[in-house]
Amino acid sequence: MNDAEFSLLQLPGIWRAKEGLNVSGCTRQETGHRELDKALNGGFPPSGLVRIRSHLGIGELSLLQSIICQPKSQKLLVFVAAPGLVQAPWLKQLGVDLPQVYVIQPPNDNEALWATEQCLKSGACRMVVLWQTALQPKPARRLQVAATHNHTLCLLMESLQSSRLSLPVTLDLALHPSEQSLYADILKQQGGWPRENIPVRLQHTPDNSAIMKAMAAASPIYSGSSQAG
Incomplete structure (x- = not known):
């Protein structure tokens, strides 16, 4: 090994697969989905750009519930150029502190990028979507x-239907729907390996047993009897 190669390998940003993943001092954000967290060496990275490619409305944000619903802090949660309305009742149900949520709807992609970069540079945000x-x-x-x-x-957040370009991201995920759950593909992760078909189970609505139990516990609106005379 010459001096140039040795100097290059001393750089902190250089990672070699044979060294494994050094997670000491790196706090990961758990998703709450065991198989996914295991494949991600503990969960999502605490910072950086994470790309999530999926079809719209398959539960891509529900997957991130544990990450979106962080302990209360003074920093902001910002949604930029969301394709639909970000509902306050949904955020409140997750446990998000609503006064700390900002929703920005720029008129075009360029202004959305500008707004996102300004939010990140401000130091006032804990997460920007x-x-x-x-x-x-x-x-x-x-x-x-x-x-x-x-x-x-x-x-x-990108659509699976758009062309996948190679981007400088910390984590690159793709989500695919199935009848009972989602499947996640780790396309790229910093300091780790790709992996496919990781099951992620989401429960969007109560099942019949929960509905029947609720109905049985409810008081009847009207009860009475009648006799023919």
Whole structure:
């Protein structure tokens, strides 16, 4: 090994697969889904740009419930360019402190990127969730640097139908629906290995037994008897 190669390998950003994943001092954010957390070496990274590709409305945000619903703090949770309305009752049900939530609806993708970068650079946000159709590598790098330097998690939500470009992200996930659950593919993760078909179970609605139990416990609105005379 020459001096140039030795100097290169001393850089803190260089990781070699044979060294394994050094998670000491790195606090991961658990998703609450055991198989996924195991494959992610403990959960989501605490900061950086994370891309999640999925079909819209299959439970992609419900998957992130444990991460979105962090202990109360003075930092903000920001949604940028959401494809639908971000409902306050849903956030309240998750346990999110509503005064700490900001929703930004820019008129186009360029302004959405600008708003996201400003939120990350401000240091006032704990998480920024951005929806984009096809983010390019150069602006993705800007978001990655801003998120990492300011210890903020930036979630990039993309459609599976859009072309998948190689981006400088800390974590790259794809979600696929099934009848009983979702399946997650880890396409790339910093300091770890890709993995496919990780089951993620979500319960969107009560089952019949829960409904019947609730009805049995409820008092009847009207009861009485009548006799023919």
